[in-house]
Amino acid sequence: MLADRTDLSVIETLTVCLAGIAVVLFELALLAVLVWLLSKAVRAFEKKPAKAAAAEIPVQLAEAAVSAPAPAAVFAPNEVSLVNTDEQTAAMIMAIVSNESDIPLNHLAFKSIKLVEE
Numbered sequence: 046m047l048a049d050r051t052d053l054s055v056i057e058t059l060t061v062c063l064a065g066i067a068v069v070l071f072e073l074a075l076l077a078v079l080v081w082l083l084s085k086a087v088r089a090f091e092k093k094p095a096k097a098a099a100a101e102i103p104v105q106l107a108e109a110a111v112s113a114p115a116p117a118a119v120f121a122p123n124e125v126s127l128v129n130t131d132e133q134t135a136a137m138i139m140a141i142v143s144n145e146s147d148i149p150l151n152h153l154a155f156k157s158i159k160l161v162e163e
Contacts, residue, residue, distance in 0.1 A: 126157035134160075 053061070127135050135158045143150040 125155045128157060129160035129162075130158055134158075 125135060125139075135155075138158055139150060139153070139155055142155075143153055146153075
């Protein structure tokens, strides 16, 4: 149709342009369908081994809990070592740290509070 002509009218140019856009959109739609089908196929194959692995995890965790000794606690979260300070000052420091950091006080763990002499 257009192989033997060198100049095109506006209508012919728009027709060629629209045909190219239609071909590209069709190929993109086809690619989207292929990706969707591939993802469905992969999910179908992944579900079968995941169920078998999920059944084995509680057994492995139970065996690990029985065989592993409990780690020794290095630090008790409710104990604070006060060095050269009284409990009122320590409580005030803990409240200020909690307020300034926007972390609830029960989520903070203070190991020690020491008065620094200037």
